[in-house]
Amino acid sequence: MAQRGSVKAKGNGRAERGSTRRQHRRDEEVLAAAAKVFAERGYSEASVQDVADELGILKGSLYHYIKTKEDLLFWLLEEVHRDVEEILEGVAGTEDIGPLERLALYVRRQVLYNLDNLQRISIYYHDMDRLGDERLKVVLDQRHAHERFVNKLIRQAQDEGLADADADARVLTNCLFGTVIWTYRWYRPNGRVSRDRIADLCADFALNGVVGES
Amino acid sequence: MAQRGSVKAKGNGRAERGSTRRQHRRDEEVLAAAAKVFAERGYSEASVQDVADELGILKGSLYHYIKTKEDLLFWLLEEVHRDVEEILEGVAGTEDIGPLERLALYVRRQVLYNLDNLQRISIYYHDMDRLGDERLKVVLDQRHAHERFVNKLIRQAQDEGLADADADARVLTNCLFGTVIWTYRWYRPNGRVSRDRIADLCADFALNGVVGES
């Protein structure tokens, strides 16, 4: 793990090293501990000591797994991006459905993912900016690709007369993102409304907003 | 300013002391500097030194105006709350309009406020949790009141048959908040769409979402 690809190393940071299988176990525990601590206290205020405490080892020992504190943050964000990319590919790969159904599918899946990964999503939207310049650029590029994907679906819907073409597509995209992303701020497990129902309601809300002209 | 009301002090923290008029000038400069620095670097990573530098004075001198670093954060959030309360009162005070028109009015005004106060809104949603327990409770109580206000409007619309009564009002409220609040994350001055147009589009998006069933 300590030798995970840096940004410079041909970008192949997620490659699985040949050996490793049991090693990954502990690596994931490290990331899980970091996720918990960062989500609770925020990246800036969380200390490496806190993460080590969560793992039950000393601070110095944690540096066996990481080079810098920022590594933990970057790897967590990389995980999120990998998962979200799967969602986008799933939506893009579904055949025989129109742009509006695709948008609804995207919203439902993305909202469900957010509700199931509150810690990482919190960290993603709270502490992304704490990355150094190069790594920040990597994450921002991924975000832009994500944005373009949704924006394209909305423009398609407008072109096909399924959505109000007078509304600026970029604004609609961001309104939809607001609906989807904000879930991580108000959702509480044990709530009265099920996650699936919430995902459906968010999809309805966003789709009605995109279609417009009631 | 150093003697601004603490949380405990009968809550009357905003009272203008008898003398003071020129003094307030510098106080506002202090808060403006803090807002700029906190918005740029985040409260946790911004140092008192940074705020003092922005003001052109030494760190020790800044403590003439504040008791703790947290004071700056709390006072900024108090300002936001005071402004937002005005918006709510304005919406509640408008006569002869239904709940849907009231909601649209709220969204437009709140979005415009967000776009005009990007720094403070960023700080509000990014660093609220850094407050101590007592002060955090104060801000959270204000937020809950804000939520109840919008939630009540939505339930009124549902009761009058103007909005889909099958959708959970709490979820709708949070979806609407997502649309409104998220603006501070994507809006950039000098963009191609005017602020007024953005406010209108957000209002349309949110209202269509609340009404549902197109």
Next chain:
DNA sequence: CTTGATCAACCGACCGATTGCTTGGTACGG
């Protein structure tokens, strides 16, 4: 007009605590 007291505003040096990170070493399973 001069004096002297007052007070906000600011300086500059400093303190204890904590931070991210390093280093040299050890315990132990394969």
Next chain:
DNA sequence: CCGTACCAAGCAATCGGTCGGTTGATCAAG
């Protein structure tokens, strides 16, 4: 005996906050 996993001590830097002192404007008394 070699590498993984961890320990224990410590370093330089930075942090929020303190403190004693200086400056300059204001203003009432003499």
